[in-house]
Amino acid sequence: MWGLETLLPLLLIIKDVSCQWNLWVPRDITAMTNSCVVIPCTFMYPAGIRPYRGIHGIWYFGQPYPQLFPPVVFKTRTDVVHESYKGRTKLLGDLHQRNCTLLINNIGTEHSGKYYFRADLGGANIYTYPDYSELKVLDQPNIDVPEEIVSDESLDLTCYAPDNCPDMAPEIQWMYTDYLPDPEFSSEFLDESNTAVLSNTLTFTPRPMHNGQLLGCRVYYPNTTLVYERLISLDVKYAPRSVWVNASSEVMEGSSVTLHCEVDSNPPPRISWLFGEQELLWDTASNASLSLDDVTPAQEGLYTCVGDNGYGAMNTSLYLAVKYPPREPVVNGSLTVLEGSTLALHCSTQGSPAPTLTWLKDGELVGTITADELSVLDIAEITPQGDGQYRCLAENEHGRASSSLNITVEYAPVLLEESKCTVVREGVQCVCMASGNPEPTVEFYLPDLNITINQTDNRYNYYTHTDGHTSTGMIKLREKGERTGNGGSAVNVHCSISNAYGTESVQLELQQEKKYMMAVIVGTIGGVAVIAFIIAAVRYVGHNNKKENGNPGQDLVSKLENPLYYSAVKKDKQNLRKKVGEDGDYAPVGSVANLERQELNYAALEFIGARSREEPSGREDDGFNYMEIKAK
Structure with missing residues (x-):
């Protein structure tokens, strides 16, 4: 049994590369289900780096890229880890001593895979080491069986049990050996690259009478209830020892794929292809192929090839991933809302790999880009500027799809700053501009004359125009100094704007041009x-x-x-x-x-607004000191 002190000599081995990011972990390590495993780990970092606020570490499962969100096995900063590792992991090493040794308790077959370490020295000094340790979790011990069992030739059968759990030491027993002639047993402890294995070898000389007999290897841990067994069937040849299938692969939707399986056994086994619990194909042969045409996303999953020749059975699985572009997103229907409303726009779709969802308003990005099959765009207290077309765009590496909806924002009329009265050559011109939805109506009111001017009143030049949600009204008062009966001026003009959500009336200012x-x-x-x-x-x-x-x-x-x-x-x-x-x-x-x-008919001069000689000198003019010449 080994301890943490065995890691110290490793520092001497890697001293020549101490100025680089380096990691040492065992490439392969095994453990039995429900037991524990210690993954020895030593890391190095460039000598010029000074850890900022200490050294922190993270263990990942499956892949080393944090941006792909691999399951977190252990993290020093927090106890938040993947559900399958809660309460199971502990860091045995001291990170300040560059020791990242990890303990995993109560492991199951689902924990089989590659483990990566990431060092966090603060600031930008964060590094995920590409080296990994691949853990194999066994639910039964391994028995080493030769390729052929030849009658009357000495045969060694060896049973292996991993010994990488410091709290439990395994023991091995052979079963069903009473009928064997002169069996011999020998145990051996192997410690290679800090990966410990306990083995027990059974040596005997088989006879033809032993063909079809069973032998078993049992691994157990004293003072526990953990027991693991493995049975083999003796044959003058050999029992199934390997099942080979394609590596896990990806295939596009609608295409075809062929899954191959080969079983090494004698006699040839019965090979069956399983999808989940459903058997898709079987044949008695040394190999079998499963063809899938016009693949759909429903066919994505785990495919298992099982080989059984009656003396033993083995199986190997592969995962078939079906890739396809995003489906057309499902979004809300078009909406008409009142200014100040709060909205939640939903967009959902499916795709493989999972698509990114982007919300666009009139072609411009709004909100955040979501890497999921559902995205919600929250709009709080919508303004008139929120009026427009909203489109949800779903994209992955295989294509894109989008769906749109329109949002119409209704609001009370707002008077625009362009509204005013201006002195022009013909007299006074008043313009009233307002924005609103529904588009507002515009009326003018002359309080000194008690006159309302709109489309039904043609005593004055009245003009209206609408452009989108903007309405413009304009009137022309033909004389700048038009007098009322009480001596007032007709340039006292009020503008009234209204729609279903409100009315506003203001007096327009008179401006000289x-x-x-x-x-x-x-x-x-x-x-x-x-x-x-x-x-x-x-x-x-x-x-x-x-x-x-x-x-x-x-x-x-x-x-x-x-x-x-x-x-x-x-x-x-x-x-x-x-x-x-x-x-x-x-x-x-x-x-x-x-x-x-040209027979000139006349040449007439007309003076407007100038004093005549007959006017008394004390008479007040109309406020415009000019002379205008008109040819009539």
Whole structure:
């Protein structure tokens, strides 16, 4: 029996590689079910590393990659381990002495497999060693049987029992040996690479009469109830000793796969393929193949090949993994909710390997990516910005699938900052913009006139437009200084917005447009210049015509001064307005001679907002000091 002190010489062996991450564990180790096993372990790390807050260790089962979430066998920081290892494991070594020896109690066949150690020295100094120790948990002892049992030739049969549990030492007995001629027994203790095995060899010379006889090996632990037995059947040849099958494999859904099984025995055994408890195929031969066509996920699982020739039976299993792309996710139906509601969107699917689930809103990532077959997206107090299409995307290495739903968020109307009244050339223009769902209605109210303006009132220029959940209303008050009967101003405008969830009314602010005021000033100066130009042009043309045709200019002047002619041509103001321009940018005026050739109907000047000579000097104007020239 060995103790922890036997590990000390190992430090001398690995001293030359002490500057690297290294691990020593036995590659193979065995134990009996319900007993215990000690896995000797020594680790090294680079000499330049100073452990931060001590040294911690983790033992993993099956694989060394933490990101794949292998079962945790032991962890120094916490007692949280895999369910199958709770209360079973203990660290016998001192990690500060670089000893990571592990004890596993009450083991079962499900604990058979590879064990990996991970050292945590703090910070980024965390390392999982690639070396592993593979544990084989036996439910019966091993008997070493030669390939052939030849009559009259000395035969050695050896029974082995692992001795890797420090609290229990096994003993071996042979059974059914009374009929053997001169049997001899010899025991031996083997300790190779700190893996201990107890063996007992039975030596005798078989005879043909012994063909078909049974021999048994019993392993037991004194002072316990643990007993393990193994029986073999003697034959002049040999009993089944090995069953070979394919290694565990992966196959895509819809494809075909063939599982092979070969049994070494004489005579040939009966071979049967099992899926769980269901027998799929059997044949009496040395090998048998099981073909599976158009494989479905339901056929994933453990397949066992059993060989039995009547003198013994053996079996070996493999795991067939069926891979397939994610199924179309199942999500909530489309929803219409009120602003402030709390939602939980569910998405579930299946796939192999397990797919990742991603939630997207209008093509943008929302929430977290989940590596599971179910994902829940929680939305607390949804806002109008939460309105849109939500899509759950399921992906694995074999494909992707997605499902979508729409969420419509309804909310009370909100007045937008673009809402205001502005002085324009034609008068005052008021705009009211609101966002809401359902889209709000917009009305204007003139409190000084006690008038409500909407689509049913056409006394003013009223215009509405909707774009998505935004409604826009606009009115134009034709005169900037329109007076009411009580001396008030019509620019006192209120806007009312409403939908099913609320109503809001505000007074719109009046804002002066700098661009418009500049146009008024420039227009005034330009108007005076145009008047001077027209008068000069008229005089110049009149003077030339007087020389050539007498005095035709006098006729033109008389036309301009004739009030009857002015009144008649005033009706044609729309045509000239096109020349002047609707937006106040005045068009250039041609020569008076050209106007005469085109039979100019009139040239009229109208001053708006300027003081007339007849007005008393004390009269208050309307607040706009400008002159506007219109061609009518």
